[in-house]
Amino acid sequence: MSIPLLFLILLSAASRAAAEIRFTELRSDTRQIIPVDEFGFTHRGQLELNLTQLSLTGTNPNPSALSKVGFFLVTMDAWIHVLQQIEERDIDCVLSSSAVKVVFTFDRLPTPVPSDYNVLYSETTADQYTLLFANCFPQLAVTMKVRSAMYNLEDGKSNNRDYLSAGKTVLPRVYFFFSMVYFVLAATWIYVLYKKRLTIFRIHFFMLAVVLLKMLNLLCEAEDKSYIKRTGSAHGWDVLFYIFSFLKGIMLFTLIVLIGTGWSFLKPYLQDKEKKVLMIVIPLQVVANIAQVVIDEKGQIAQDWVTWKQVFLLVDVICCCAVLFPIVWSIKNLREAAKTDGKAAVNLMKLTLFRQYYIVVICYIYFTRVVVYALETITSYRYLWTSIVAGELATLGFYVFTGYKFKPEAHNPYFVLDDEEEEAAAEQLKLEDEFEL
Structure with a gap:
């Protein structure tokens, strides 16, 4: 070549x-x-x-x-x-x-x-x-x-x-706006936890931590871009941005794994294979963040820039694939449980929820890794900020969906079912099995 x-x-x-x-x-x-x-x-x-x-x-x-x-x-x-x-x-x-x-x-x-x-x-x-x-x-x-x-x-x-490129000069305002949106989201979640304090799990506090880190990450990025816009230098705000970006990335992937395994919702523990996923994802996120810092700080002129770029992309793909396995395992376990423990309706509702979450996680990963990059590639240089807005809107939608579907409930519908609902669920599972055959 x-x-x-x-x-x-x-x-x-x-x-x-x-x-x-x-x-x-x-x-x-x-x-x-x-x-x-x-x-x-x-x-x-x-x-x-x-x-x-x-x-x-x-x-x-x-x-x-x-x-x-x-x-x-x-x-x-x-x-x-x-x-x-x-x-x-x-x-x-x-x-x-x-x-x-x-x-x-x-x-x-x-x-x-x-x-x-x-x-x-x-x-x-x-x-x-x-x-x-x-x-x-x-x-x-x-x-x-x-x-x-x-x-x-x-x-x-x-x-x-x-000092900001023509297509990114509005980014300080964009990031600040989204940081305020996450501030409102965090305040709303705190209110929900207070109202449902008798039925909350540890996972709900973990979700709050992820939202707060995302808010701080965006706030630091807004200040980082604002200083660059005026002076050409981040004046130390990039350090805070990298710290919160690092913590947010680890916490988000960990949250997806924990929800995917049913931790707190289905069981208060993690199996060995699920722990191994976390042991893979967390170190990889550390490597990904180191690669991102090198890419941003050294720039394209560095001789090893291409290598670090490849490392970042490879690690990101591996992390995205790894977090899907626990969700697949949970779906498989729920299907088997629905056929054997006599609580077909309960497990069917859980199964439906995890199927929805699996689809949403795939859509989120695909949109933020593929569609956003495609938008950045085809969009005029003057409107490059629109691809960032699209990515942030997708991330916000993912956070809202996760919070809504896994919010604490005073009367959990999973466990309050009558005999007719259970029979209907069992019949639906039977039809699904026949369809698969």
Whole structure:
């Protein structure tokens, strides 16, 4: 696979992180194409580059040939055109293509090379751009520290900088709004627990903890994005965001496993195989969160960025699959119990509930992992925030469904059934068995 084609795949698969001021370092790097960052410019876009401790080793081309080493901006559509040019051998270097926007090439460096060099580039064509570094000399090793900052100037006399991409500038308000929604949801759940305090289980307090962590996670993310929007730096809010994101992820997957096993509802204990699921899911969530931090903080310029991206995706898929097994086990056990213990109606109602939960969990996982990514891919760069709203709405719906279906009940309908209901349930189970045969 050619290097340009490889990076096309990487860029299309990369999550659109909120661009901010990034500090990255290259040490004797010989890669031909290095993705640095991605950003949605308005018609008043600005890019600042600060290069320090710059040195070139290995094959040292003459100064004029260094026009084939430097930074450039490209849209996804333009990059596809560049790939075609390379395959047809119309160009020998991506910086020679008319489809890219050259920001700075090393032939513009004064002699001798200064220890500090600044570049300011203005972009007036609104679009989603990827900033890349190109080195068309395979034997040339580049060492430098790069400070990159991409932002849009707000309209009006103030000319304030907005370091959030054009499609994500509204995210601070979006995250704050959803944090307030979860605050109301937590207050409502506390009220329900107080009213039904004689019939609550430990799982209900666990559910409250998950909602509170989700609220704090969104609140920190709102502050994180707000600071980035104004200053280009998270000012420590990203640390709190990662902490609450880590706790929320572990607690949510644990909650799904506990509900799926029927813990507190059907039995006050976990079987060995169910404990093993938790022993798998929790460490994997730790790995997933470490991978997410590395992906966000190092950025695409890091040589191991692709590896961490693959680790995160693999771990996420394994966790999503693992939490489904306890629900399947519960459904199987309830079907067997419905045929043997004479309480067909009770077990049928439980069976129906767990079937519904199984379907909802699958829909939630599919929507947040597949549909949201598809929306992010096909949506115009100006409306990338809509995919985040869609994901948050799906998550909110999942929380509400879980709380409503497994809320504490003073008169649990599972255990208050007359003989006619039990006979009807037994007959329905018999019909289901005949249908399956």
